[in-house]
Amino acid sequence: MSWMRRWSWAVAMVVAIVITVGGLIVLESGRERIAREYETALDAKTAAGELDALTARLTSIVASARGYLLTREPGEIDTYEQAFMQAHVLAAHIEAYYIRIGDTHASARLARVVAGLDARKREIDAIIALARTGPLETARSQARDSAALATGDTQREGINDLLMSEEQRAQSALDASRTDQRISTLCVGAVSALNIILFVLLFRNLGTQLGVQSREQERLLHTQSELDRLVRERTRQLEALARHLQNVGEEEKTKLARELHDELGAILTATKIDVASAQRRLSGSDTVAAEKLARAQGHLDQGIALKRRIVEDMRPTVLAHFGLVTALRTLAEEAAQRNGWRLSLDLPEDDIRLDEALAIALFRVAQEALNNAAKYAHASRLGVALCISESDGPLEAGQASIELDIDDDGIGIAPADLDRARTHGLLGMRQRVAARGGTLDIGPGSHNSGTHVSVRMPVTSSPP
Structure with missing residues (x-):
């Protein structure tokens, strides 16, 4: 049934076209019949008029002949001859009409009338x-006794019969044309009614289909809206989870850094003191042991430095004690010194008081960006900039935002690498920024070379 609903409009259109074409064919054939019937009626009326004129000519023949016998006027003879000639012309026209319509019976009757007319003449x-030559009384007496000069004769009766026949023929043709007109009118009405019914059914079906489509579209929109809501809800949950994991990670790093600093640092420092004391005591008596202790003391110094670097990476003390600006300056200067970079800093002179989580997020992003530059960029110059401005982008209007920009003149990063989730720690950077409601843009540097990292986050605590 579904295919019938889908294709009902096409079936209705085909049926409407067939009905319309059939109706046009019926109407055209009816029009041709009506035209033929009107033509038949017109020809019959014309023939009736000619028969009527032939009767008038017969009367004129008799009247002019009688007039000559009474007055002997030559003009009466001319009228008599002219009337007889006109009667023959009319009879020829009527004969041609009967031959054209194929009425042999009427043609035979007309031939008898013409033969009688010739005999009468x-x-x-x-x-x-x-x-003209004999006694006039004798001619008049013969004329009174002659049937040729009678008024109610056989020729007139034959012409009257033919006249009545043509009038009946004309009336029958007119009646048939009226019947065909009524039939054509009924056909037009039937075709129009059928087309109206079909179009009503078609539009009703289309209305039903449109209603079904509208309800389906509403259902899809509702489903899409529900999916969007679920996606937004899941996104908020994932962002909250990512923020929680980052906070947990930072807390674990802080705890581990504290344990490394307090316990491992104390052990290494005490061991260094004991080794130094033993070295001093053995320096004069056992030079070999003293040298080994000196090497051990050097290894302890390296271990203490490694411990200090690990602790600083896990929980930078300079960030905790001196703030973000000093921490970024120290981080950039140490990285530039290790990698031989020319350093360009654009940092506020005074420290900025920020929420601790925000400061840690910015510092970690800067730390990851500098690590990536050291590993992959092959750069000779590094620039770090930090500022606070009013938001005019995707953040809320009028909300203060902090911007961190890091760029280098290295080989840059391929666009394909930006779409790979695990490349150069980009995933962690994006998650940190997204968890704080900020934006992260990574692209070519100012001169279309190198890499430019731009971070923008809303400020939760205004600077003093």
């Missing part, structure tokens, strides 16, 4: 000739 001509 011969008889009248004889009487007129007698009136």
Whole structure:
């Protein structure tokens, strides 16, 4: 049934076209029949008029012949001859009409009328000739006894029969044309009614389909809205989880750094003191043992330095005691010294009081960016900038934001590497920034070379 609903409009259109074409064919054939019937009626009316004129000519023949016998006026003879010629012309026209329509019976009857008319002329001509040469009374007496000069004769009866036949033919054609007109009108009405019904059904079906589509679209929109809501909810949960994991990680690093500093640092320092004391006592008596103790003391110094570097990486004391600006300056200077970079710093002169989590996030992003530059950039110059400004981007309007920019003149980073989640610690950087509601942009440097890292985060605590 579903395919019928889908294709019902096409079926309805095909049926409507078939009905319309069929109706046009019926109407065209009806029009042709009506035209033929009107033509038949017109020809019959014309033939009836000619038969009526033939009757008038027959009357004129008799009247002019009688007029000559009474007055012997030559003009009556001319009228008689002219009327007879016109009667023959009319009879020829009527004969051609009967031959054209194929009415052999009427044609035979007309032939008998014409033959009688010729016989009558011969008889009248004889009487007129007698009136010209013989006694007039004799011609008049013969005319009174002649059937040729009678008014109710066989020719008139035959012409009247033909006239009535043509009038009936004309009336029958007109009646048939009226019937065909009524049939054509009924066909037009039926075709129009069927098309109206089909289009009503079609539009009703289309309305039903549109309603179904509208409900389906509303359902899809509702589903999409629900999915969007779920995605937003899951995103918020993931951001909260990432923030929690970062906080837990920082707390664990702080705890581990404290344990390393307090316990391992104390052990290493006490061991160094004991080794130094033993070295001094053995320096004069056992030079070999003293040298080994000296090497051990050097290893202890390296261990203490390694411990200090690990502790600083896990929980930078300079960030905790002196703030973000000093920590960034120290971090950049040490990295530049280790890697031989020319350093360009654009940092505030005074420290900025920030939320601890925000300061740690910015410091970790800077730390990761400098590590990446040291490992992969092959740079000779490094720039670090930090400032606070009013937000005009994706952050809330009027909200203060802190911006950290780090750029180098190295080989840059390939666009494909930016889409790889685990490349150069970018995933951790993005998660830290996203967890604080900020933005992270990584791209080419100022002169289309090197790498530029731009971090922007909302400030939760205004500077003093």
